[in-house]
Amino acid sequence: MSAALRSLPRQVLRQALRVAGTVLPVMLGVVTAVFFLLRLVPGDPAVMILGDRATPQALAELRAKLGLDAPLWQQYTDFVSGVLTRGDTGDSLVTGVPTAELVLSRAPVSLGIVALALMLVLAIAVPLALAAANRPDGFVDQLVRIVPTITLGMPLFWIGLLLIIVFAVNLGWFPVGGVGAAGSAPFEPVRSLVLPALAVALGMAPPLIRSLRAQLLEVTEAEFVTTLRAARIPERQIRWRHVLRGAALPTLNLLSVNLAYLIGGTLVVEKVFGINGLGTLLFQSISTRDFPVVQTIALYCAILVVLVTLVAQLLSALIDPRLRGAR
Numbered sequence: 001m002s003a004a005l006r007s008l009p010r011q012v013l014r015q016a017l018r019v020a021g022t023v024l025p026v027m028l029g030v031v032t033a034v035f036f037l038l039r040l041v042p043g044d045p046a047v048m049i050l051g052d053r054a055t056p057q058a059l060a061e062l063r064a065k066l067g068l069d070a071p072l073w074q075q076y077t078d079f080v081s082g083v084l085t086r087g088d089t090g091d092s093l094v095t096g097v098p099t100a101e102l103v104l105s106r107a108p109v110s111l112g113i114v115a116l117a118l119m120l121v122l123a124i125a126v127p128l129a130l131a132a133a134n135r136p137d138g139f140v141d142q143l144v145r146i147v148p149t150i151t152l153g154m155p156l157f158w159i160g161l162l163l164i165i166v167f168a169v170n171l172g173w174f175p176v177g178g179v180g181a182a183g184s185a186p187f188e189p190v191r192s193l194v195l196p197a198l199a200v201a202l203g204m205a206p207p208l209i210r211s212l213r214a215q216l217l218e219v220t221e222a223e224f225v226t227t228l229r230a231a232r233i234p235e236r237q238i239r240w241r242h243v244l245r246g247a248a249l250p251t252l253n254l255l256s257v258n259l260a261y262l263i264g265g266t267l268v269v270e271k272v273f274g275i276n277g278l279g280t281l282l283f284q285s286i287s288t289r290d291f292p293v294v295q296t297i298a299l300y301c302a303i304l305v306v307l308v309t310l311v312a313q314l315l316s317a318l319i320d321p322r323l324r325g326a327r
């Protein structure tokens with residue numbers, strides 16, 4: 001075993017620790033921003049719960065019970081200290097259920113859409129970028145450069161509505177909305193998530209196609225590729241083993257950067273497709289001023305972004321040996 005391979009676990013661990021060191025500041029920044037921005041939103045949670053006809057005394061008693069009468073700085077420090085010391089994100093102001101329990105009960109559906117959208121965006125972007133880079137300025141290249149741009153300018157909810165009309169209403173290939181019951185058919189729940197995931201993937205694919213196409217063309221003209229061709233290495237082997245690998249790194253970084261768009265898009269399309277996931281819970285919580293639930297969703301999304309960024313960093317280190325020794 002070479003020295004480079006023997007040192008790989010240590011180098012990967014160093015990458016993991018470096019990214020993990022950013023977890024706490026990122027989560028603290030997200031929680032702080034969300035906490036204070038929510039307090040700028042007009043509306044009193046006590047009025048939202050009891051209604052406009054509630055007496056001032058009843059409103060005051062509810063605010064005291066929920067801790068909303070405390071100074072803002074005290075509410076903030078109580079929330080942050082609860083998260084850091086006990087992992088407690090508080091209870092919902094509306095239902096009284098622990099927010100972590102509420103969020104985790106909705107998370108599987110949303111994570112299913114995120115995972116499926118990630119697979120679909122790769123299934124769309126990689127073949128199209130390869131086809132475009134194979135003959136630059138050819139018919140396929142022109143088509144690939146124009147058509148995805150159309151979806152780039154479309155709002156996600158509009159893409160979702162188009163998909164519903166074409167594939168659910170007219171063709172009947174997928175359900176119009178909601179998530180099928182787990183016992184109805186073996187793949188019915190997954191089938192219900194295809195159109196929402198496709199809507200997110202179509203909105204995310206254009207920049208990835210452009211990035212990967214540009215990187216493929218750049219790597220194809222690199223000196224080491226010319227050397228491989230001079231050594232009579234098969235063109236297919238050069239393309240798949242060396243060119244695609246060299247072009248994958250910037251695209252992987254772009255994919256990790258766009259993860260926030262992926263998660264945000266998932267929360268939006270859930271509403272369009274009537275899916276009872278985190279997006280629906282988020283909109284409901286914002287409309288009822290259920291601050292702890294919104295804060296918890298933001299915190300968990302930040303954790304997810306950091307974790308996926310960590311995975312992207314590790315994959316980058318595995319793809320490019322130069323990054324393993326970077327400090």
